[in-house]
Amino acid sequence: MTASxxxxxTPRTWRKPPFIANPLLRYGLxxxxxxxxxxxFGSLPFNWERISQGLPRAARIFGGGFxxxxxxxxxxxxxxxxxLQIAVLATLLGVLLSIPFAVMAARNVAPLPVYLxxxxxxxxxxxxxxxxxxxxxxxxxxxxxxAGILTLTLYSIGFVGKLLAEEIxxxxxxxxxxxxxxxxxxxxxxxxxxxxxxxxxxxxxxxYQLDSNLRASAVVGIVGAGGIGSTLMNAFGRYDYAFAxxxxxxxxxxxxxxxxxxxxxxxxxx
Amino acid sequence: MLEISNLIKRYGHDExxxxxxxxxxxxxxxxxxxxxxxxxxxxMLRCINRLVEPTxxxxxxxxxxxxxxxxxxxxxxxxxxxxxxxxxxxxxRLTVMENVLAGRLGxxxxxxxxxxxxxxxxxxxxxxxMERVGIAQYSNKRADELSGGERQRVGVVRALMQEPxxxxxxxxxxxxxxxxxxQIMMLLQSLASELSLPVLINxxxxxxxxxxTERIVGLRHGKxxxxxxxxxxxxxxxxxxxxxxxxxxxxxxxxxxxxxxKNAKKKEVTDDRL
Numbered sequence: 001m002t003a004s005x006x007x008x009x010t011p012r013t014w015r016k017p018p019f020i021a022n023p024l025l026r027y028g029l030x031x032x033x034x035x036x037x038x039x040x041f042g043s044l045p046f047n048w049e050r051i052s053q054g055l056p057r058a059a060r061i062f063g064g065g066f067x068x069x070x071x072x073x074x075x076x077x078x079x080x081x082x083x084l085q086i087a088v089l090a091t092l093l094g095v096l097l098s099i100p101f102a103v104m105a106a107r108n109v110a111p112l113p114v115y116l117x118x119x120x121x122x123x124x125x126x127x128x129x130x131x132x133x134x135x136x137x138x139x140x141x142x143x144x145x146x147a148g149i150l151t152l153t154l155y156s157i158g159f160v161g162k163l164l165a166e167e168i169x170x171x172x173x174x175x176x177x178x179x180x181x182x183x184x185x186x187x188x189x190x191x192x193x194x195x196x197x198x199x200x201x202x203x204x205x206x207x208y209q210l211d212s213n214l215r216a217s218a219v220v221g222i223v224g225a226g227g228i229g230s231t232l233m234n235a236f237g238r239y240d241y242a243f244a245x246x247x248x249x250x251x252x253x254x255x256x257x258x259x260x261x262x263x264x265x266x267x268x269x270x
Numbered sequence: 271m272l273e274i275s276n277l278i279k280r281y282g283h284d285e286x287x288x289x290x291x292x293x294x295x296x297x298x299x300x301x302x303x304x305x306x307x308x309x310x311x312x313x314m315l316r317c318i319n320r321l322v323e324p325t326x327x328x329x330x331x332x333x334x335x336x337x338x339x340x341x342x343x344x345x346x347x348x349x350x351x352x353x354x355x356x357x358x359x360x361x362x363r364l365t366v367m368e369n370v371l372a373g374r375l376g377x378x379x380x381x382x383x384x385x386x387x388x389x390x391x392x393x394x395x396x397x398x399x400m401e402r403v404g405i406a407q408y409s410n411k412r413a414d415e416l417s418g419g420e421r422q423r424v425g426v427v428r429a430l431m432q433e434p435x436x437x438x439x440x441x442x443x444x445x446x447x448x449x450x451x452x453q454i455m456m457l458l459q460s461l462a463s464e465l466s467l468p469v470l471i472n473x474x475x476x477x478x479x480x481x482x483t484e485r486i487v488g489l490r491h492g493k494x495x496x497x498x499x500x501x502x503x504x505x506x507x508x509x510x511x512x513x514x515x516x517x518x519x520x521x522x523x524x525x526x527x528x529x530x531x532k533n534a535k536k537k538e539v540t541d542d543r544l
Contacts, residue, residue, distance in 0.1 A: 172359075174355060174357050174359035175359050175360070175361055175362075177321050177355070177359060178353070178355060178359035178360070178361075178372075178425075178428075179361075179372060179375060180321065180348070181319050181321060181348060181351070181352075181353040182348065182349065182372060182373050182374075182375045182376050182428070182431075182432055183345045183346060183347075183348035183349035183375065183376025183377075183432070184345070184372070184375035184376055184383075185342075185345060185375075185376075185380065187380050188375045188380055188383045189375075191380075191383060191384055192361055192364070192372055192375065192383070193361060196361050196362070196363040196364055197361075197362075197363070199363060
């Protein structure tokens with residue numbers, strides 16, 4: 001270290017280049033962000049008085065929910081059974097239907113018009129949150145589990161279809177060429193060269209989707225699409241906070257279990 | 271007999287990759303096609319089974335014009351053209367037997383293909399060929415569990431399952447170690463005479479080309495600049511084909527392994543769709 005001082009040359013320095021090179025743009029963006037935050041907090045109608053009143057009320061609700069009551073266990077069980085049925089059925093249907101749509105929506109295996117159609121189906125089924133779709137289906141087919149199944153099937157097609165289509169677009173094309181070179185037809189090429197390559201991804205996505213549908217089946221139940229969500233809504237409606245709290249606890253437990261199981265299965269498959 | 275005449279392939283508006291190629295391959299002969307990367311070797315082979323669309327020209331296999339075929343007649347014609355690839359292109363997740371039987375996909379129905387109910391004579395043929403190349407004991411193993419040489423044998427058997435009238439091998443040894451690649455070349459050579467099958471082999475390894483084939487075709491910039499017996503393939507021919515492109519000649523001749531390794535990564539990109 002002293003040697004460099006002795007020759008009188010300054011030590012060379014290095015700094016990481018900034019993410020945005022233009023300093024005007026860099027500090028400008030920062031300033032815009034600060035101004036926006038000040039404006040947003042200043043202009044949104046936060047009613048501090050109501051918030052201060054609401055806090056004790058929230059405490060009362062939680063107090064009322066404690067200790068959770070498992071007295072109406074039958075109702076809880078029925079609700080969960082229905083939710084589970086909705087989730088499993090919707091996952092099976094959704095995952096099966098997502099395969100043809102994924103093939104349609106993969107640019108490398110579908111001709112352009114089919115590709116556009118496939119993409120359109122996937123984009124439409126992804127553009128609305130399940131709750132909104134559930135409201136539509138409840139209006140269309142009435143209250144109950146059927147609306148839930150339809151909602152979550154559509155949700156699964158969108159999600160699994162999109163990711164699967166991307167997976168198909170990234171397959172090793174050499175295997176496809178090899179199958180084409182044998183004189184195989186289009187569907188034989190799909191079955192032999194494409195599906196085996198996306199199989200692990202498909203299984204992983206199905207497990208994830210089951211997990212996700214279980215969660216969502218509780219939410220769509222709130223708008224009347226059957227399952228535990230409906231039970232929860234009723235409990236809140238009757239100010240039966242102890243029962244509602246019990247339901248929430250069981251939902252958490254079920255999600256934890258399903259998360260663990262799906263994680264384990266995915267690790268095994270990979 | 272395979273007859274290629276005035277074959278031209280042009281990608282977009284670039285300089286053509288193949289500039290009017292003429293080649294006739296008699297039955298029962300092994301032809302090596304040599305040339306630097308980008309000379310058009312791979313494109314030429316792929317034009318024959320139409321994995322690449324020729325821009326113009328004619329390719330006739332035993333009298334049948336291949337260039338104008340469409341749809342199911344093209345698929346029927348492809349059954350008669352076996353292909354072995356540099357990267358093996360096996361279906362990794364399927365068993366060796368399934369990979370081998372995949373060579374029959376052009377003959378069986380979709381239902382038979384999906385349920386793996388291949389006709390008994392196909393299965394018999396598969397076992398016979400696998401025994402011939404020494405991989406029968408792996409029939410129920412997954413293809414990706416095999417070593418490189420074994421996988422290329424699966425690739426060769428798959429191509430032979432098609433009962434081909436011509437075998438195309440696109441750098442079949444470039445991903446293999448020197449010993450294994452010699453074995454594969456020997457295998458291709460002896461299969462060609464056993465089955466009296468014309469075989470076209472794209473190869474970077476000039477020493478192997480001279481040892482295992484009866485005829486060498488040299489390509490440069492899409493034109494044929496050498497066509498003759500291995501004995502006539504001298505230093506001038508080598509210079510004409512690789513001159514100014516490749517490293518010193520002695521490397522190519524004396525150390526085939528190195529040349530093979532150098533080109534192992536090369537991969538032809540096609541704009542072809544399913």
